[in-house]
Amino acid sequence: xxxxxxxxxxxxxxxxxxxxxxxxxxxxxxxxxxxxxxxxxxxxxxxxxxxxxxxxxxxxxxxxxxxxxxxxxxxxxxxxxxxxxxxxxxxxxxxxxxxxxxxxxxxxxxxxxxxxxxxxxxxxxxxxxxxxxxxxxxxxxxxxxxxxxxxxxxxxxxxxxxxxxxxxxxxxxxxxxxxxxxxxxxxxxxxxxxxxxxxxxxxxxxxxxxxxxxxxxxxxxxxxxxxxxxxxxxxxxxxxxxxxxxxxxxxxxxxxx
Ligand code: FBP
Numbered sequence: 001x002x003x004x005x006x007x008x009x010x011x012x013x014x015x016x017x018x019x020x021x022x023x024x025x026x027x028x029x030x031x032x033x034x035x036x037x038x039x040x041x042x043x044x045x046x047x048x049x050x051x052x053x054x055x056x057x058x059x060x061x062x063x064x065x066x067x068x069x070x071x072x073x074x075x076x077x078x079x080x081x082x083x084x085x086x087x088x089x090x091x092x093x094x095x096x097x098x099x100x101x102x103x104x105x106x107x108x109x110x111x112x113x114x115x116x117x118x119x120x121x122x123x124x125x126x127x128x129x130x131x132x133x134x135x136x137x138x139x140x141x142x143x144x145x146x147x148x149x150x151x152x153x154x155x156x157x158x159x160x161x162x163x164x165x166x167x168x169x170x171x172x173x174x175x176x177x178x179x180x181x182x183x184x185x186x187x188x189x190x191x192x193x194x195x196x197x198x199x200x201x202x203x204x205x206x207x208x209x210x211x212x213x214x215x216x217x218x219x220x221x222x223x224x225x226x227x228x229x230x231x232x233x234x235x236x237x238x239x240x241x242x243x244x245x246x247x248x249x250x251x252x253x254x255x256x257x
Contacts (some may be wrong), residue, residue, distance in 0.1 A: 007142045009178055013078055013111035014057045014144060020179070020204050020230030021247075021254050022080065023055040025064070027234055029085045040238045043068050049238055051075045053247025057112065059232060061085055062100040065108045073109060080112045080146065081105040083134055084127075094152045095123035098130050102137040113138050114181070116148035119171055120156035120164075128175065135176045146204070146232075147177035162190035169194035173201040181206060181232050188222050195227040207233030213246050220253045230254050 014020060025046045027035045039045050043064050050058040057078040065072065065081055072079055083105065086096040096116045105113050115134055117127040131147060138145045149168035156164055165185050172180030180198055184191055184205045195203050205223050207216070216236045223231065231254065240246045 007139060009139060009144050010111065010142045011144050011178060014080065014179075015202075015229070016056055017255060018229065019254050020057075020202070020232070021055050021251060022057050022059055022204065022230070022232035023050045023053070023237060024059040024206070024232050024234035025238070026059060026061050026082045026085060028064075029061050029087060031088055035235060035239075037239075044071060046238055047071050047075055047077060049243045049247065050077045052244050053237070054251060055247070056230075059114060062104060062108065065105075065110070069108060078111045079109050080114055081108060081110040082114045082116070082148075084115050084130070093122040093154065094118040095121060095126060097126075098134070102134055102141070102143070106141065106143070110143070112144040112146060112178075114146040114148060116150060117171070117175075118150055118152035119168060120151045120159075121153035122155075124153075131175060139176070144178040145176070146179040146181055147172045147175065148181040148206075149177075150183065161185040162187055162193075165190055166194045166197050169198040169201075169203060173197070173199045177201050179204055179229065183208065184219070184223060186219075188226060191223065191226040191228065202229035204228065204230050204232045207231060207236035210235045210239040213240055213242070216246075217249055217253065220250055224253055 057080045059080045061082050083100045084096045084098045115131050117131055135145045149172050151164040151168055168182050179202045181204050237243050
């Protein structure tokens with residue numbers, strides 16, 4: 001029988017001391033430009049935050065990664081490309097299809113790729129299958145795969161948030177995600193359980209809608225006490241009046257014990 005050659009997944013390209021601090025900026029597609037103001041609508045502004053705030057990586061869709069590639073390369077910001085995405089205009093059962101291939105992402109200089117799966121959606125199996133192809137291909141190149149796992153759709157409406165969070169975490173492990181990006185329900189015990197059920201897959205938490213900087217940092221402290229690997233945050237940083245100062249504080253929380 002032929003043996004399976006195991007390619008080492010290059011997690012060190014997106015983690016520092018085993019921890020993660022990612023800056024997410026795919027909102028223009030997911031939510032529309034209503035999330036932006038005069039400053040943060042400009043990808044250059046976000047890239048400067050990623051650089052000065054010393055993020056481990058920036059998360060972009062392929063369009064911005066392509067059009068602003070010179071700047072990303074010049075600043076040497078590690079790049080994670082989100083391979084699927086959708087607008088929020090369509091209101092049926094959620095589905096997000098692949099828009100960029102692993103090869104395209106690699107050509108753009110990506111050191112990791114991401115993909116969203118809406119578990120519970122009628123179309124869950126379509127996204128699972130697409131993710132599987134991506135995971136197989138990315139891992140052939142040793143590229144880490146991050147699964148955004150968001151329970152969504154009619155079937156999950158009455159389910160407990162804590163149970164759904166843990167289910168998202170375990171799903172990530174079962175399908176081979178290296179990192180699982182999830183939303184935090186605000187309950188530290190639920191998150192501790194999710195980290196445990198994710199086993200060797202690592203949990204990174206999304207930031208959510210903008211809250212007071214102080215509350216955001218308090219939440220980050222709690223998140224890091226659960227054994228989570230870090231945060232992949234967007235609006236809470238780039239919508240802040242002091243994004244660099246806030247990033248510096250967040251970095252201390254994530255990387256200093
Ligand atoms: P935030 O930190 O701003 O919440 O961003 C995290 C994120 O996962 C983004 O990558 C994505 O655009 C957005 O949230 C999607 O959120 P939702 O599906 O809840 O609208």
